Amino acid sequence: MDLFPALPRQSWAPTKETLHRFLQIVGKVRLAASVRRNHWWNVPFHLTGDGITTRPCGPLADGTVFTVDFDFNAHRLRVLTLDGRQVSFGLAGLSVGGFYRRFTGTLAALGISTVPAHPYPFDLPDAARPFAEDEEHATYDPAAVGRYWTILTQVMLVLEEYAAGYSGKT
Template identity: 85%
Template sequence: MDRFPSLPRESWAPTKETLHRFLQIVGKVRLAASIRRNHWWNVPFHLTGNGITTRPCGPVGDGIVFTVDFDFTTHRLLILTLDGRRVSFPLTGLSVGDFYREFTGALAHLGIRVLPEDPHPFDLPDAARPFAEDDEHAAYDPAAVNRYWTILTQVMLVLEKYAAGYSGKTSPVHHFWHTFDIAVTRFSDRHVAQGLSVDPVTREAYSREVISSGFWFGDERSSPEPAFYSYTAPEPDGLERQPLEPAAARWTQTNGSHLALLPYDDVRTAPDASDSILRFYDTAYAAGARLAGWNEDRLCPGGITDPQASAATRPRPRT
């Protein structure tokens, strides 16, 4: 199996646009039915052995607890309740409007009284059109979706290894349905003052200094093709002049700030692809952390914080 298969954006653009909206519909239900966590950690999807999951949703105490899973091996959506009831339906052959009606109907059938608070796409060109009225987006190529899932899984493993190297506050590795990327975020202890003019989503997400690293599948605004990325917020002066590795990595300006980018196609076929991606994340982190004055003691190579175990794993000098 190709660990990092080719997936140019134009090769699956219609499927990607349809799938993105499927994810947003389910994600908005997750948002409505989950317990709020700092920095919106309750909202994204997590990966499973055959797709992605909302994780259990529902009230604490009385009420129906349920999970929604996308299975990208059989290409079905599955809704499971804690008492063992289930409803599933295929993802193929549906428009976004069809999917919305199938999904909300399945929730009602199970007695789950949760609907998206705002049943419109988030930050997409058709944001004014309700999901239920979208018969335009109806493409679903199972082979392309399987490649997307394969890439998600491999990137998740690289991000888990990267996340293990930091002992400070770190987000889970999670898949964002609103921006269609997978990421992990490291935090410093310093608060970031933001005025009331900043929207509440941003205020919560960036209430602390962050260095976020991840991967997205390409879009028309920031990067037209799949790429690994990293950014520091707030951005320290001179960030864009700091060195990055490997050689294909570069700084790019987007929305008034600088983003470290490593194009997917420049590393996916390399014999040491995972190591190259990790070097990219490490150098981008080092650049932001150094300029922002983060605590260097938070690094823990290999995920080890036990000083005795850490000393035992250090290379011994040759005699």
């Protein structure tokens, strides 16, 4: 296994642009469904053995707690509730608009009423276009995403090693 596989930006730019918007959609739900912490520490994704996760979100008004996981081995999105219900769908072949509709439909099917408060990209050139209307970004190369996840994992391990020697706030 190549621990730091080549991933030239140009070679995966269309996939990166699509995945970036997928992540923003889920991140905006995480933002809406979690208690704010200092430095926005409630919002970042965390690495898992097969991708990234929101960690538990909620509880919502009805007590629901859920996680949203990007599985970069199976290339699926999973939404799981604390009571064991789950729905997943494939990421390849979806436009940003298609992903937005599938994701919000999945949340609704699980009884999760949280949706992004501002369903538009943040700090991107198409910030005026709602996610639901974005059919332009529709590239998902599983091999490139796998390399990206491998690099993220290796960088996280390096940073953990670096932080281990410091006993203050990291």
